[in-house]
Amino acid sequence: PYVSQAHLTRLWTYLFGAYFKEVPPVPEDGGPLPVGVGINFVKFKGFDEEAGTMNIALNLRLCWDDARLSFSAKEFFNRSWSHEGDKIPIRSNLIWTPDVTVLNEVGMLHSLLVSHTSPLVLSDDLFRNQTG
Secondary structure (H helix, E strand, O other): OOOOHHHHHHHHHHHHOOOOOOOOOOOOOOOOOOOEEEEEEEEEEEEEOOOOEEEEEEEEEEEEOOHHHOOOHHHHHOOOOOOOOOOEEEEHHHOOOOOEEEOOOOOOOEEEOOOOOOEEEEEOOEEEEOOO
């Protein structure tokens, strides 16, 4: 949806001028924030029958609504938003991301997304973590 660098800079200022990534988004109803989770298995790396463990690589996708990052494409780009193609990539370290911890593990617990820097994509006024 880019029209010019000036339009994109104005949008960036609007979105992040008073955005605090340490503060989680609160749904309009004040309830808990729903976070969608998707998992794609990438590679089976190993299996230890005696220990009852396996080693796999996977892509984790998270989806949540953060109304603080909503905007009108008509206002900023003077055109409608195309749900199929219009996206604004943003680094995940710029916005709030949910804490993710693996609970079903043989060894120690591991926290995910601590230093995660995969791009996030603004699409249809929702941010979707694109790790796949």
